[in-house]
Amino acid sequence: MTRSASRHDLYAIIHKAMRLCMTDALVRFGRMDADDDEERAEAIEAVRSMLDLAAVHLEDENRFVHPALAARCADAAERSAREHAEHEREIESLRTGLRTLERAAPTERSGHALRLYRQLALYVAENFVHMHHEETHNMRALWAHYDDDELRAIEQAIVASIEPQTMARFVGWMFPAVSHPERVALLPEEAPPELVELALDAVDARLGRRERDRLAASRSGTVIMACAA
Template identity: 40%
Template sequence: MPPTTPARHDLYAAIHKALRHFMVDTLMRLSRVDVADPEDLQQTLGQLDELLILCGQHLHNENSFIHPALEAGRPGVSARIGAEHEEHVQAIAELQTERKALAANPQPAGALRVYRRLSRFVAENFEHMLVEETRHNAALWELYTDAELDELHQRILQSLPMEEVQLVWRWLVPALSPQERADMMASMPPPVRDMALDVAQARLNQRDWAKLCRALQVAPMPGLAAA
């Protein structure tokens, strides 16, 4: 792997932390789902639906914004990952088919099939994201300044529907380090930060919630954060 440069603007770091967290949590829920409990099965499959939709949206965002920027400066550099994106689209469709079959016929064997198929999808995505974070970042850092990368990042963010932003934030908040979390929220405009704080309070444990409040110099909100 080429060396990384943490000081440079990293388009992949935060969203990939959120996706890894979301993937692992969903995989673990599937591993222990009780197919004889309709509520547990519905909630687990609902989370799987959200994950697959977000993965598809993430592929679209990278194809629409990051790959054109890479190809403009270094033709062919995104070919490998672009081909893997096509494979991931097919894998998502196959997972959705297996998910529907399990919902229609809730049996342990079906749950195991979905779990194993998702485990393969997660494993492939972990390798895939690492290539993006190393090879793609190395190319982006050679081709563009941090100001240009930040402008690209803002264009991506502005293109996202609020539902996608809120879903990403739910999984991103607990996946970040305390310093990353505080830095990101400190840069938000007040209305957006208020929404983010509501999510953070629900998603963080007491210790991390207290750290965030101290870093942002805000009084802890009423109620308890997650244990």
């Protein structure tokens, strides 16, 4: 276990982001007044946006992580791949449920919203179990068969494959979801100014000015001035 702390981890940061994004969407949906048009539209959008990111994340793992596991770690990806197929079906079912809620008659809205909330809660719960398996079983298999440079190359391939707008949304969940030292490590000296700005804005929006300033203070004077303007 001590060894894992010093190894490059493909799952830890992005899964913290996904846990925050999923629980935020679930809680928003649970507290929604289904008869308030604006609130309903916002909650539906939050869930829809979460499902879109979950679909991209799942596809990234299918395209880049599972082939790496299959290449050197026998059938280590088998359970995750099976669960991904289930999650794809569940994402579609939840999307259908959101569309049904949008079209539901006023008398049916709150009942439908409650059923959908419970379905969403189970989806999130299944994802928590799923991510734990990936972070422990899959990551251990990868560490046994890949060195950190190879793992970073896989991660870079994932990052390069993601559209900038989608990446900005991942960044928006990632920075508020991780610890301050992890935020600092995600913004090395050579980080692009746009990334620094996105990260500071995300921390400001979700955690407040104090945490935003704490992260800014860890950067060079030039960057702080550029982003504080």
